[in-house]
Amino acid sequence: MKPKESLLIKWSLVISVYLFCFLLLVLPLINVFMEAFADGLLAYWNAISQDHTLSAFLLTLKVALIAVPLNTIIGILAAFLLSRFIFPGKNILLTLIESPFAVSPVIAGLIFVLIFGREGWMRPVLNFLDWEIIFNTPGLVIATIFITFPFVTKELLPLMQSQGNEEEEAAILLNASFFKVFTKIIIPNIKWGLLYGIVLCNARAMGEFGAVSVISGHIRGKTNTLPLEVEILYNEYNSVGAFATASLLVLLSILTLIIKSILERKINTSTLEPSPNLTQDAK
Numbered sequence: 001m002k003p004k005e006s007l008l009i010k011w012s013l014v015i016s017v018y019l020f021c022f023l024l025l026v027l028p029l030i031n032v033f034m035e036a037f038a039d040g041l042l043a044y045w046n047a048i049s050q051d052h053t054l055s056a057f058l059l060t061l062k063v064a065l066i067a068v069p070l071n072t073i074i075g076i077l078a079a080f081l082l083s084r085f086i087f088p089g090k091n092i093l094l095t096l097i098e099s100p101f102a103v104s105p106v107i108a109g110l111i112f113v114l115i116f117g118r119e120g121w122m123r124p125v126l127n128f129l130d131w132e133i134i135f136n137t138p139g140l141v142i143a144t145i146f147i148t149f150p151f152v153t154k155e156l157l158p159l160m161q162s163q164g165n166e167e168e169e170a171a172i173l174l175n176a177s178f179f180k181v182f183t184k185i186i187i188p189n190i191k192w193g194l195l196y197g198i199v200l201c202n203a204r205a206m207g208e209f210g211a212v213s214v215i216s217g218h219i220r221g222k223t224n225t226l227p228l229e230v231e232i233l234y235n236e237y238n239s240v241g242a243f244a245t246a247s248l249l250v251l252l253s254i255l256t257l258i259i260k261s262i263l264e265r266k267i268n269t270s271t272l273e274p275s276p277n278l279t280q281d282a283k
Contacts, residue, residue: 032250035243047244055221056229057248062137063212063225064205067144071201075152076194080186082153083160084168100149108146109214112139135217140225143211148201155197156190163189196263203256207249 037044047053078097082090100108116122116133126133133139167189171181187194209227216223218232226249233242 029250032243032246035239036247038243039240043240044244044247047238047241048248050241052220052224053229053241053245053248056224056226056245059137059140059223060206060225063140063144064202066141067148067205068198068202071145071148072152072194072198074149075156075197075201076190078153079156079160079190082157084165097150097153100147105143105147105208105210106214109143109211112143112146112211112215116142134215135219135223137223139215140212140223143215144205144208147208147211148204151201151204152194152197155193155200159190159193160186192263192266196260199256199260199263203253203260206252 036047078093082094113134114120116126116139118134120126120134122133131138133142167185168181171185176184207227208225209231212225213228213231216225216228218224218228220229220232224232226245230242230246230249233245
């Protein structure tokens with residue numbers, strides 16, 4: 001291929017990809033803020049300061065603050081188990097962890113309704129304990145945990161497999177406890193990948209719509225997260241309110257992308273070689 005032809009193909013592809021991204025990604029974001037500020041700054045402030053909007057914002061943060069740490073702990077343990085041990089049913093466990101990627105969020109929400117709902121399998125137990133899962137915050141947390149379950153594990157598993165376990169075995173031979181091996185060797189070696197997985201998990205948790213829509217009941221001020229509040233406002237023909245509320249999600253997404261970019265740079269620049277004093281610290 002001639003250099004001129006190669007250069008022409010290169011820039012044609014570059015321009016095409018940038019144009020595609022602008023039309024499908026950047027332009028919609030610009031439109032969100034244009035609609036949000038269509039009636040001025042005061043109208044925007046009034047929209048995002050409504051009680052229902054603030055309640056949805058706080059509930060979104062609350063659900064994420066519960067679901068993400070739980071998935072982080074489970075994700076670390078699952079990645080450690082899958083990367084360090086061979087046991088019967090290992091592939092089945094990995095498939096189960098990846099299942100939220102294959103199951104529709106709406107179907108997942110419906111499944112939880114069938115399990116915890118008024119006629120659900122767990123209803124006698126819930127009545128005995130006087131717990132309400134469906135149409136309540138615990139239901140939103142359960143649905144969010146299910147949807148975001150794979151992210152931390154899928155990010156850590158290839159990283160831990162590539163690092164191997166020689167350093168951990170050396171520390172154990174030096175009579176280091178599992179807690180010291182975990183905190184002094186395992187966590188430092190996976191910290192950037194772990195943070196990257198947490199960021200992705202948090203972004204998915206805050207933007208989840210399908211599963212929480214089924215399980216929430218759309219009770220304003222109680223079970224509506226930000227995505228659900230946007231839907232209600234738009235259905236009420238409150239365009240400014242809907243786009244103003246959506247802009248909060250956009251800002252959270254932009255913040256997530258900034259953190260993601262920083263972590264990607266850290267991951268790319270950090271070496272997988274263990275620090276010489278890690279094994280010594282594990283004593």
